[in-house]
Amino acid sequence: MKRLTLEEIGQIAGVSRSTVSRVINDHPNIRPAVRQRVEDVIRQTGYQPNSAARSLASSQSRVFGLVMPSILQSAFADPYYPLVIQAISHACNQHDYTPGLFLFQTPEEEEKVSQRIVASGLIDGLIITADTINSTFVSKIQQYDIPFVQIGRPPASNAAAISYVDVDNEAGAYLAASHLVQLGYRRIGQLATAHNTAGADRDAGFRHALADRGLEVDEALVKVSDFSEAGGYQAMQTLLSRQPEAVFAQSDAIALGAVRAIRDRGLNVPQDIAVVGFDDMPLAANADPPLTTVRQPINRTGMLAVETLIDIVRTTPEPARHIVLPVELVIRASSGAVN
Amino acid sequence: MKRLTLEEIGQIAGVSRSTVSRVINDHPNIRPAVRQRVEDVIRQTGYQPNSAARSLASSQSRVFGLVMPSILQSAFADPYYPLVIQAISHACNQHDYTPGLFLFQTPEEEEKVSQRIVASGLIDGLIITADTINSTFVSKIQQYDIPFVQIGRPPASNAAAISYVDVDNEAGAYLAASHLVQLGYRRIGQLATAHNTAGADRDAGFRHALADRGLEVDEALVKVSDFSEAGGYQAMQTLLSRQPEAVFAQSDAIALGAVRAIRDRGLNVPQDIAVVGFDDMPLAANADPPLTTVRQPINRTGMLAVETLIDIVRTTPEPARHIVLPVELVIRASSGAVN
DNA sequence: CAAGAATTTGAGAGCGCTCCCATATTCTTG
DNA sequence: CAAGAATATGGGAGCGCTCTCAAATTCTTG
Incomplete structure (x- = not known):
């Protein structure tokens, strides 16, 4: 089907190009009867304004x-x-x-x-x-x-x-870490990330939470990972020798990797080590065990x-x-x- | 910085709009010296043709x-x-x-x-x-x-x-299933999918492979899933009661879900049940155990x-x-x- | 109901390109 | 080196819109 132009729509509706343009762009000052007539023609013909022409004339591409x-x-x-x-x-x-x-x-x-x-x-x-x-x-x-x-x-x-x-990454990490503290864990580790502000903020929240409850952060319990499941797995492996009671992972993917690492060492989550993630990805709820995590509104x-x-x-x-x-x-x- | 036009580039280079256009669009019949001069101006000014104008004139948007x-x-x-x-x-x-x-x-x-x-x-x-x-x-x-x-x-x-x-989904599934047969497995299940041609083709390949080696397909060992890890988990749970020796999953995500279901039942992969996936996603290699799968060139x-x-x-x-x-x-x- | 105000409509110009055709330039070759 | 062929360049028109300004129409109100 051939593409119509504003001019042609106008011809069919018995008005000018300009009037059709006004209708399309919702300008005021059009008689209701005319607007109706034009809208009908547009609907019937399935007309869509040419986006290149629009961009060129208005310098807006949408x-x-x-x-x-x-x-x-x-x-x-x-x-x-x-x-x-x-x-x-x-x-x-x-x-x-x-x-x-x-x-x-x-x-x-x-x-x-x-x-x-x-x-x-x-x-x-x-x-x-x-x-x-x-x-x-x-x-x-x-x-x-x-x-x-x-x-x-x-x-x-x-x-x-x-x-x-x-x-609010900091508040989220604060909630997560506080939760672990309140559950009685003391040796709380973190699987952190580097070179990104979200990671920095989550780290800050983690530290504030511990500090606010009188716990010191044991730097040996903080390991750096990337944001992937594989990264979490590796980081958790190195962390395991330090025998943490709980771990806050800066993302769900990291947390899942950590769970896998813990299992592979023959330990159980949460009985031996508790894990908290961040993001609340769809897979967090289906994970085994279902993951405690910080939900962010993506x-x-x-x-x-x-x-x-x-x-x-x-x-x-x-x-x-x-x-x-x-x-x-x-x-x-x-x-x-x-x- | 103000955006330049063809015309202005031409002015700077001492040629017309048309010549600049020709240079940009790689038309023949331009003297090398002129082309060089125009290209220099374009490079120095960082000129980029306006894409709306281009689309409008050429009716191609790229x-x-x-x-x-x-x-x-x-x-x-x-x-x-x-x-x-x-x-x-x-x-x-x-x-x-x-x-x-x-x-x-x-x-x-x-x-x-x-x-x-x-x-x-x-x-x-x-x-x-x-x-x-x-x-x-x-x-x-x-x-x-x-x-x-x-x-x-x-x-x-x-x-x-x-x-x-x-x-070639059919060939891939054929390879995967043949592999299982050759390893000596006989009760071979499939975690299939519905309503998509890839799934249909993989199903066909699976059946051909078994038929070519004189095995009958036990329909009780074929379960339908969606393409997700959670779907694979559920489908495998229902399949477990039929005690398959091996299972071909129509995707890696499904396979990973199946592995999880098998583990949760206290069984091991591949000792108790062998699993083959499809896709060779990055996570297949890192999985535990690393997943045998069909690599498709995404x-x-x-x-x-x-x-x-x-x-x-x-x-x-x-x-x-x-x-x-x-x-x-x-x-x-x-x-x-x-x- | 006439005159002015307010509203509605139409037409022109222009956005920056491409494409075609006409003109200018360069290259051949007898 | 002239004349025709081949090549290189410039300018006009037009793509389909938007936006401004002027003209036409409708609405007020004394």
Whole structure:
């Protein structure tokens, strides 16, 4: 079927191009009868405005870029990212935006593609998932005047100038660690991560919780992992010799790896070692044992990132928006509080 | 920094708009000296052509839509999809296309968004990941003249007319099942899936393998699951009472769930029950025990889907392209062949 | 019911490119 | 080295919208 133009829709409805444009863009000052007539024609013909022409005339594409910088490497080892992508996609669908996907595996790929996307006008704004401490991508993007919001808190040095949506990682870790303390565990370990602000905040929450209850953090019980199940497995293996009574893992994937490591050593969760995770991924509830964890609202994070970006694009970019979402502790069997 | 136009680049380089356009689009018949001069100016200024203007003038957007129909539901329960997305993203980056992401959770969302994407000219073609038997989405898309390729074989009824990239599921399952037979197992079960062609093909391969070696398929040893780890866990639980000696799972996630179910029953893999998966996800190698599985080339699948679509968009859409990629059996500990 | 105010509609210009055709330049070759 | 062929370059038109401004229509109100 041939594609119609505004002009042709106008002809059919007996009005001008301009009037049809007004109807489509919800402008005021159209007689109701005319609006109705035009809307009918649009519906009957299935007309959709040509998006290239729209972008060119309005310099707005209604496309957002969803960026995962190369520094995240094989980002999908952590099931968190697919969920974020899903949430953002859904939010974009609701708001009639199209999410363009930009995953970078190497710095070269990042360099080549990012040049194109920032300068071609293809994209109205960027959603950047990067809470790594050193993000060359973000500092590069700041040089262009393209709006963006970050998912996850940027490093303190430039957090003020950057709009972001984050969850309250510190409060979540505080809840998790407090929970373990309250259950009577004393030798509490942590499977931490490095080079990312979420990890730093969770670490801080963990330490505050212990301190607030008069416990000292035994640095020998803190091991660094990446965000994957395999990383958790390895880190837990090294931690096992220190005989912790409980362990706070900075993600569910890490926690699951830890559980596996504990089992392989012939020990049981939570009888021998209690485990608490972070994220509340779908698989946390189905795990064996079901994982006590900190639930973070991934869907709301994605939705708010999109809505914040829309707001920035449509109104003034200043001042930067900072959103921090609350989290909650979900108590299941792995911490030994229930069975 | 202000965005430059073709005209302005031409001015700086002392040539016309048209010549600059020719340089950018690699047209022949430009004197080397002139081309050089123009390229220098482009490089120095960091000029990028405005993509809206390009699309409008050429009616090509260089955007592909990556679609996961609503029928897949929470598609990301299976880690296969994130990997496919990653592969497609990478392939698009290489070929200077932008992948637009269209994940649909409900039929309403699908309806609303797909109308916009097929008719607005935003998109040059679609990559559809859907090997479900009943895809209303695909039949709807066929009514428009928008090029698309499917990942996974369409149902036989209209496979001839549809371009697709698939892996040789039947051969893979045949390899896996033959492997189990050769190891001496006789009571071989299958954790199958329903309503998708990949599952049907893997089922066929499984049955052929057994038949070719004179074994009958015991239907009581075939259980249906979805593609998730939790689904595999449940299906295996019901299968356990039938005391299989070995089981072929139609995906790695299912296989991992099965391993967990077997363990929970106090049995060991592979000593009591051997397990073979399908996909060779990254976690298969790290699993405990490492999973014998059928490796499918996800990166090549994504790459070929993109390249096939580019070919269809640029040349003639007829005839439909059918690509079936080979798979290989990866033998690890879970099948009992090695330790 | 006329005159001014308010509302509604139409037409022109322009967004930055590509594509085609006309003109200018360079290359052949007798 | 002239004349025709081949090659290289420039300019106009047009892609389908939006936005501004002017004109037409409708609404007020004395």
